[in-house]
Amino acid sequence: MEQKKKTTIVLFSGDYDKAMAAFIIAGGAAAYDHDVTIFATFWGLNTLRKEEAVRTSKGLLEKMFGWMMPRGANKLGLSRMQMLGMGPKMIKHVIKKHNAMTLPQLIELSQDMGVKLVACTMTMDLLGLQKEELMDGIELGGVAAYLGDASDGNVNLFI
């Protein structure tokens, strides 16, 4: 049997619009029957954060990071036209109007289609995020895990 093709995406950005692009490509690649991996690092990790507060024991600096960063995909800001929070509201309005999918829906779709989500452990440490604060079904890994997938990837993106 023919080897499946592979798509890998590094999601560095924590912007709502950029994350949308990443998950749309991931869903499309899954429809192309690719093995798809999204490797979330730095601000991209906030895309995978649970919406509810999770009890964890951590230092003050880590706690402050936790308070300052958006909790989950629905809370992310836009890369342009943020306008003190008006921008995301407007985008969500036009998404609904045009029957497109919101970021949380796109993430759910990707998981449903078997897209592998990997959280970068080094940046989790830097930002003080713990595994319990991220959505269920997420794997942990480092650069080697990413390169392992990307080395025989047909499509490799950095967003």
Place this chain on the structure above:
Amino acid sequence: MNTDLVVDTKGLACPMPIVKAKKALDSLQSGQVMEVLSTDKGSVNDFQAWVKQTKHELVKHEEEQGVYKFYVRKA
């Protein structure tokens, strides 16, 4: 044209037409034909590329009053 399955993605935006088509195709046997309906203007390019890469056959496609129809035979 005889079809084994009709997949209605009218009104849905990218990437849903392709995603729904892929899920539907997974349920078919080799040689069976599905008909996909879409109103997404990008879907002609999308379906031609997708069918080619996934080695299935786009038997034909047509447009009628803003609704695109694609007939895909599973490889």
